[in-house]
Amino acid sequence: MSVLGGPVGGHYDVAVIGGGISGVQIARHAAGRGLRTVLLERNDFGAGTSAATTKAIHGGLRYLEQYDFRVVAESVSERRYLGLAAPHLVQPRSFLLTAYDWSAPRAPVLGAGVALYEAMAWRRNAGVPKDIRSPRFRWIGKKALLTQVPWLSPDGLTGAWRHDDTLNIHPERLLLAILKSYVADGGTALNHAEVTGLLRDDAGAVRGVRVNGHRDIAATVTVNAAGPWVASALGDLATTAGVRVRQAKGVHLVTRDLGNRDGVFVRGRNGRHIVVNPWQGKTLVGPTDTPMSGSADEAATEVEDINLLRETLDSVSATPLVREDVESTIVGVRPLIDDGSDTYTSSRRFEIRDHAPTGLPGLYSVTGGKWTTGRAMGQKVTDTLIRAHRGSLPPTRDFDSRHLDLSTSFGDYDTVTAAFEAAAARVPSADLPRDTRIHLARLYGTEHEAVLRLVVEDPRLATPVPGSSDILAQAVYAVTHEAAETLQDVLDRRMTVGTLGLVRETAARLVAATVAPLLGWEAERRDAEVAGYLGLQAAETAVLDEAFAPGSSR
Ligand SMILES: Cc1cc2nc3c(=O)[nH]c(=O)nc-3n(C[C@H](O)[C@H](O)[C@H](O)COP(=O)(O)OP(=O)(O)OC[C@H]3O[C@@H](n4cnc5c(N)ncnc54)[C@H](O)[C@@H]3O)c2cc1C
Structure with missing residues (x-):
């Protein structure tokens, strides 16, 4: 505790x-x-x-289909408030709502939905720093769309409506x-x-x-x-x-960067909707939405979840997803109100x-x-x-x-870029590259200075954590200032390395060795933490291997 x-x-x-x-x-x-x-x-x-989301701070365009205007109106307001409170962590993300000649609703109806969505968010840019304001929605023709989204199949594609929502950069x-x-x-x-x-x-x-x-x-x-x-x-x-x-299990795949810079709403030929969302050099594909009974403690990615996502994506892709594309999965359970409808359409x-x-x-x-x-x-x-x-x-x-700004937000800057530039110049005696400084400023807001000071005190803490932009000072800060108690707390919820796919064994060992003395871990506990963490990853990898094995039924 x-x-x-x-x-x-x-x-x-x-x-x-x-x-x-x-x-x-x-x-x-x-x-x-x-x-x-x-x-x-x-x-x-x-x-x-809260750790298993699609990383969207969004109004919920699809709730308009269910005429849930109340949720959309509230969500677009909340999206703006969060963006104002923490512009370093909540930023616009464009999404492409794909339209096909084989599926309803057709492009004009989708466009009307997007127009209504934007009208409901008419104050979306009020008070927002200049460099993260959202442009108006617009139509992207098929040819341009295929250039922007290299994996999309041209079959029946007519184009996409491009509109802005926001990204929860690191929930x-x-x-x-x-x-x-x-x-x-x-x-x-x-x-x-x-x-x-x-x-x-x-x-x-x-x-x-x-x-x-x-x-x-x-x-x-x-x-x-x-x-x-x-x-x-x-x-x-x-x-x-x-x-x-009412519990609804939601699974995402974390894949290599599939190449699209905007998020893409996929409407699969199986009738399912998923998002293909670029994420920190990777792509998030998902989520599923399946009713679940029993304890949420038992929620785990299963072969069926992976296959459902593959089936949906492959039905509109030029080339099918292969095992090498997928690094890991994320699973979570939505706690929905019981309004009598199915989990996908439930309010x-x-x-x-x-x-x-x-x-x-x-x-x-x-x-x-x-x-x-x-x-x-x-x-x-x-x-x-x-x-x-x-x-x-x-x-x-x-x-x-x-x-109200969050207590660690940068406060009044015309642009977020200016806030980051100012942050990058702080504590010049910390020997760190500019990119790392910006990374820390984004993650910690004003507290990044405290992380930089750890590096000044002990330059070894500038050591990068393999497979990420993180440095070891973050692991120390996680324990001394952020109540982290386990290796998973540190890797998955204080640093970014645990959220970006599989953590390499070298990274897990390096971080465990750094926090062990601070947490009073003897060698046995330290090794058990690493083994436990890698064991969870191995179980996930095994399910992915099974789903993609030749002859695995889909
Ligand atoms: C796949 C998926 C994608 C989603 N995408 C988005 C999205 O893009 N945007 C969006 O806005 N929303 C999204 N959501 C919805 C959003 O994630 C949830 O609505 C929200 O995170 C729920 O938060 P919560 O605090 O109610 O539940 P939780 O985050 O689950 O928090 C409940 C906490 O209670 C703790 N707890 C349980 N029992 C006890 C106990 N006995 N004592 C003490 N603590 C206890 C648990 O450990 C847990 O940490 C998504 C959900 C899923 C599943």
Whole structure:
């Protein structure tokens, strides 16, 4: 268990279960309103569904097809607020909505949808730094499209609508940046801290949580934001509380760079929709969307998931995807609200549930939503519980996060380029190439200076981590300032190396050797961490090998 903020103890106004984007945003808003808040995450911050996204901060163009105007309107606003709060981590990405003569809707109808989508986002460039503003949508003819997207098959292709959404450049670091804003506002966050029970008073009201089976944390209000684990986090009380979540498994393939610079919405001949999204020198292909029962802990990429993505992509590609194209996979489970429709068309809106009517006053659960709308969820949940518990919570202050920089953002610059240029000139005594400085500025915002200072103190920490733009100083910072406890915390959620496909054994060993003394690991623990990490990768590789094996049924 590691702590950010703190110290831990005494009575809290709000305890939040779950350190995904929902829990982090709820905690941030509660602390922002002046409430004494603690967040408990059983694994690592952002290790659940929030790490498995398509990396889009988006309005959700496809939700227009379901007439879900409310979600689209909210999402396009939230997209802008996040972009304003952290322009170094949230930037425009153009997407190509492909049109075919064999599939509906045809190009004119798609164009009308894109026009409506953009009209709903009419304020999208207001206040946004000059160099990351979005142009208007436009039509790209077939010939130009085939040049831009080298793998597309010309069969039946008529062209594509090019429009802008935004890219969540590194969701794990953005989540950490939001978490740090929460801590800056007085919040406390614990990772590797599992809520194993609820504390109840004589009348049955929920009065806090038990952590890791032994530590009690008292709180006036408890908010369950455990994503797909929203029921299991309540243990035996889940049935009493009546918490339900619909789980949809989503898998992406991480491939070599397939060559398209814009994201491409693929509409496969099998009727499936996926995105082929350029990502840090690689391409993300996905996601799938399949209903899942059982524990989200068991979610794993299966041969069927890989084959579904291949079938969809190959149906519109000039050449089929081969094993050598694919490096790894990412899997996550969407915690959807149960609105009776199938998981793909199910609304991405969120729901806040007060459990007082089922005999558990003081407890709230949230389900649904998107990474993009986490801020709105945080604000609404906090408003709801302050209204309901006015008598038992202390007086609160105003907190409008819509126009607030994150605590590590660069602040007022005309352009993001200017912010990066200024950042690259800081701490000149750190012997690092310009590209590495920009990489660090992007990942850490203003805190990149602290990472640079580690290099000044110990120049060996400038050593690059193989297979990435990361350096060893980041591993040290992860442990000393960012509550990382395991090798996976460091590689996958503090650095970028673990998010870009397979991590090389040399990289895993180098990073493990760097953090071992800081975490008090003896050689045995250090080697076990490396073996555990590489073992997970090997299991994933085996599934990919099986899916692509000659004769494997598709
Ligand atoms: C494949 C895929 C692609 C997606 N793409 C996008 C996208 O491009 N853009 C977008 O906006 N949204 C996207 N989404 C949706 C988005 O990722 C989710 O809506 C969001 O991440 C859910 O966040 P959460 O905090 O509710 O859940 P989670 O991130 O899962 O967080 C819940 C946390 O609770 C913790 N927890 C569980 N039990 C306990 C316990 N007992 N005690 C303490 N902690 C506990 C878990 O460890 C976990 O970290 C995508 C989802 C998927 C699956």
